[in-house]
Amino acid sequence: MMDMPLEKTPHSTPSGRIADLADQCVQCGLCLPVCPTYALDRNEAESPRGRIAIASALARGLADPAAGLREHLDHCLGCLNCEKVCPAHVQYGELLIATRASLGPSPQRPKHLLGLIKRPAWMRLLRWFGRWLALPRWKDLLIRRLPTASPWRAALRTMPVAAPAMRVRTDETHAEGPCVALFPGCVASVDDAEAQQAAVALLQAAGFQVSVLPAFCCGAMDLHGGATKGAERAARKVQKAWLASGATRLLSVTPGCLGTLRRALPDVSVMDPLELLAPHAEAMRFRPLARRVALHLPCTQLNVAGSAGALLQLLHRVPQLDVVPLPPPASCCGAAGSHLLEYPERAAQLRDRMLRQLGALEPHLLLSSNIGCRLHLGAGIRDQGLQWRHLHPLTLLAQQLEHA
Numbered sequence: 001m002m003d004m005p006l007e008k009t010p011h012s013t014p015s016g017r018i019a020d021l022a023d024q025c026v027q028c029g030l031c032l033p034v035c036p037t038y039a040l041d042r043n044e045a046e047s048p049r050g051r052i053a054i055a056s057a058l059a060r061g062l063a064d065p066a067a068g069l070r071e072h073l074d075h076c077l078g079c080l081n082c083e084k085v086c087p088a089h090v091q092y093g094e095l096l097i098a099t100r101a102s103l104g105p106s107p108q109r110p111k112h113l114l115g116l117i118k119r120p121a122w123m124r125l126l127r128w129f130g131r132w133l134a135l136p137r138w139k140d141l142l143i144r145r146l147p148t149a150s151p152w153r154a155a156l157r158t159m160p161v162a163a164p165a166m167r168v169r170t171d172e173t174h175a176e177g178p179c180v181a182l183f184p185g186c187v188a189s190v191d192d193a194e195a196q197q198a199a200v201a202l203l204q205a206a207g208f209q210v211s212v213l214p215a216f217c218c219g220a221m222d223l224h225g226g227a228t229k230g231a232e233r234a235a236r237k238v239q240k241a242w243l244a245s246g247a248t249r250l251l252s253v254t255p256g257c258l259g260t261l262r263r264a265l266p267d268v269s270v271m272d273p274l275e276l277l278a279p280h281a282e283a284m285r286f287r288p289l290a291r292r293v294a295l296h297l298p299c300t301q302l303n304v305a306g307s308a309g310a311l312l313q314l315l316h317r318v319p320q321l322d323v324v325p326l327p328p329p330a331s332c333c334g335a336a337g338s339h340l341l342e343y344p345e346r347a348a349q350l351r352d353r354m355l356r357q358l359g360a361l362e363p364h365l366l367l368s369s370n371i372g373c374r375l376h377l378g379a380g381i382r383d384q385g386l387q388w389r390h391l392h393p394l395t396l397l398a399q400q401l402e403h404a
């Protein structure tokens with residue numbers, strides 16, 4: 001008998017998969033109260049349930065991805081608060097990635113600016129050049145001249161223009177103990193090098209050898225922005241760097257990178273260093289710090305890394321430190337990868353709402369693990385003339401570590 005070509009099941013096509021994922025939704029609406037964009041607009045199309053309906057209609061060819069319709073999908077922050085509370089276990093994150101991949105990058109996506117931000121060497125060079133041109137002095141004038149919705153304006157407001165203070169050193173390893181690899185990322189390798197160095201110091205104090213991988217983008221901004229080819233290239237780069245590391249685990253101090261790293265390395269244990277450090281918390285000694293710190297838990301730390309408990313456990317080891325997390329329900333600061341560049345006004349609305357909540361805690365310091373969130377919140381802190389410093393929690397822990 002001749003082999004007949006099998007008819008493709010809907011599941012084997014991208015739109016079939018999107019339709020299947022969307023069909024998991026029972027439309028109960030339990031996700032609406034935890035969705036930050038629904039809280040902002042009170043519009044069903046800006047809710048998880050509304051977005052699932054839009055994705056389903058697009059995948060089935062029942063709607064046209066006209067700008068107005070796709071914009072509701074583009075506004076999504078990918079915070080995954082909805083996935084966390086969903087009783088039907090809808091894989092909203094997968095649905096969003098697949099839908100954005102099928103639609104391609106959004107018209108709002110600042111391709112050239114992201115191309116720059118994703119290259120740490122270029123960012124360092126540009127910052128040195130900016131300093132040479134005395135950019136910090138005329139930055140405000142430049143910002144005022146750019147249109148309010150310009151992604152370049154948002155980047156200038158958010159990104160530091162001073163030359164990066166340090167690089168994470170790669171020459172230190174502990175002689176004994178399991179070897180773990182640290183993934184420095186792109187923005188974090190430039191603007192959170194202090195946190196990376198802190199992670200190295202804490203991990204070594206806990207008995208691990210640390211191998212620091214080269215700095216490059218994990219591909220998260222491409223993956224979540226529908227730029228599939230860029231995301232695939234980044235995944236291959238991650239796989240190559242991992243294979244060369246000879247480590248047993250991959251770590252990132254930036255929870256926003258973890259989901260993408262896990263996709264690239266499905267058989268590897270990829271985690272937040274806090275999770276690895278927490279079991280050693282009892283053996284670590286920290287100097288007292290009489291300060292009240294407001295703790296911002298990024299969406300990716302809560303919903304992807306799952307390291308909030310480990311973080312609290314470690315911070316509670318610092319004598320006299322008063323740690324005050326933001327009261328529930330968890331929200332999003334609006335940074336959300338490249339969202340703060342694509343929709344700066346919406347991002348600022350979400351951030352200012354969060355800063356009001358943080359202000360009520362009357363903190364001396366703000367802690368947050370995600371560099372994107374911290375830069376975005378930091379811009380709001382500066383705009384409002386507030387005096388809080390902001391740090392990665394690992395930086396604070398390493399500063400207080402007794403033998404450091």
Ligand code: SF4
Pocket residue numbers: 024025026027028029030031032048049052082085086087088089090
């Ligand atoms: S909670 Fe889950 S099932 Fe209910 S509307 Fe939201 S996504 Fe759909």
Ligand code: SF4
Pocket residue numbers: 034035036037038046047048051075076077078079080081082083092
């Ligand atoms: S990922 Fe966040 S912003 Fe997007 S629909 Fe879910 S809860 Fe709303």
